[in-house]
Amino acid sequence: GAVVSQHPSRVICKSGTSVKIECRSLDFQATTMFWYRQFPKQSLMLMATSNEGSKATYEQGVEKDKFLINHASLTLSTLTVTSAHPEDSSFYICSASIPGTSNEQYFGPGTRLTVT
Amino acid sequence: KQEVTQIPAALSVPEGENLVLNCSFTDSAIYNLQWFRQDPGKGLTSLLLIQSSQREQTSGRLNASLDKSSGRSTLYIAASQPGDSATYLCAVRGGGKSTFGDGTTLTVKP
Numbered sequence: 659g660a661v662v663s664q665h666p667s668r669v670i671c672k673s674g675t676s677v678k679i680e681c682r683s684l685d686f687q688a689t690t691m692f693w694y695r696q697f698p699k700q701s702l703m704l705m706a707t708s709n710e711g712s713k714a715t716y717e718q719g720v721e722k723d724k725f726l727i728n729h730a731s732l733t734l735s736t737l738t739v740t741s742a743h744p745e746d747s748s749f750y751i752c753s754a755s756i757p758g759t760s761n762e763q764y765f766g767p768g769t770r771l772t773v774t
Numbered sequence: 775k776q777e778v779t780q781i782p783a784a785l786s787v788p789e790g791e792n793l794v795l796n797c798s799f800t801d802s803a804i805y806n807l808q809w810f811r812q813d814p815g816k817g818l819t820s821l822l823l824i825q826s827s828q829r830e831q832t833s834g835r836l837n838a839s840l841d842k843s844s845g846r847s848t849l850y851i852a853a854s855q856p857g858d859s860a861t862y863l864c865a866v867r868g869g870g871k872s873t874f875g876d877g878t879t880l881t882v883k884p
Contacts, residue, residue: 707870751817753818761805761806761867762806762808762823763872765819765820766817768817
């Protein structure tokens with residue numbers, strides 16, 4: 659099956675700093691990728707849809723200036739958490755679908771962000 | 775707005791038992807439904823994908839059904855094993871995005 663990777667798998671940062679998380683489709687090209695956030699013992703909440711070559715589409719309540727998304731190529735989308743706060747600590751997961759197929763979603767392994 | 779509910783929230787069974795996990799959704803205009811497994815602290819592993827035109831999919835000991843008109847899906851696990859212990863999530867795809875349920879946490883006791 660298709661493989662999606664994320665880097666880093668874990669990151670600890672101080673309040674006020676910015677953190678970049680990468681999502682890569684390793685064996686296919688993804689025109690669209692999705693970013694989710696998962697708080698402990700809760701389900702995945704869609705944050706934004708990342709579109710290659712255009713601006714991301716953010717879900718209601720997600721601050722686009724705080725969560726910067728860049729989809730500069732067909733295999734890479736990045737999520738930058740700017741001016742991080744402890745409440746941004748969460749598990750961030752990306753997914754992608756292979757264009758023109760059944761739209762089955764393939765998920766990355768996730769990134770655990772801890773803001774101290 | 776699509777809402778997805780999974781029942782029960784947690785389930786504990788002895789090894790070898792057959793079990794059913796339930797997923798319901800409010801908007802039947804879906805593209806597909808996907809069942810995932812998530813181990814603690816890990817990402818998601820896709821188990822089964824059912825297109826809106828299909829009624830069920832099978833993979834090994836897993837069988838997923840879909841009744842789009844009533845907004846329901848079930849995941850049947852046969853002959854459960856301790857290695858099946860995980861959280862099972864269903865996700866409904868429609869309108870270009872997926873909505874997840876809160877999951878069912880399954881514990882299979884040896």
